[in-house]
Amino acid sequence: MFQDLLKQTNNLHQQCCLYAKKLKMSPQNLNAICRKNSNNPHLKYWQNILLVKQKDNCYTTENSISEIAFNLNFNDSSYFTKYFKRYVGITPKSFREM
Known part of the structure; x- marks a missing residue:
């Protein structure tokens, strides 16, 4: 269920307690799962x-x-680029050109 909920939203900044509330469980239980x-x-x-x-x-x-x-709820494309590069290792533009 959590996976389905995540696929429906693009909000990176959604807090654990909000997901937990939608799933009718505590944040601690959601993290444990x-x-x-x-x-x-x-x-x-x-x-x-x-x-x-x-x-x-x-x-x-x-x-x-x-x-x-x-579309992925980043307010700033430069922040998106920094975020992407931090976790992927290259910029989105470089990734696209691969």
């Missing part, structure tokens, strides 16, 4: 899903990097 199923807390789990979305958007769409950033 994420750790049990993925060996990661909910935030790291969510970051991994978001990175897959980012990569997919860079690879499969012709949207500009700014449009991709906006």
Whole structure:
């Protein structure tokens, strides 16, 4: 259920307590479930899903990097680029050109 909820939203800044509330459980239980199923807390789990979305958007769409950033709820395309590079190791533009 949590995975489905994450796929429906693009909001990186959604807090654990909001997801937990939607799932009718405590934030502690949500984190415990994420750790049990993925060996990661909910935030790291969510970051991994978001990175897959980012990569997919860079690879499969012709949207500009700014449009991709906006669609994934990043207010600033430069922040999106920094975020992407921090976790992927290259910029979205470089990833797209691979």
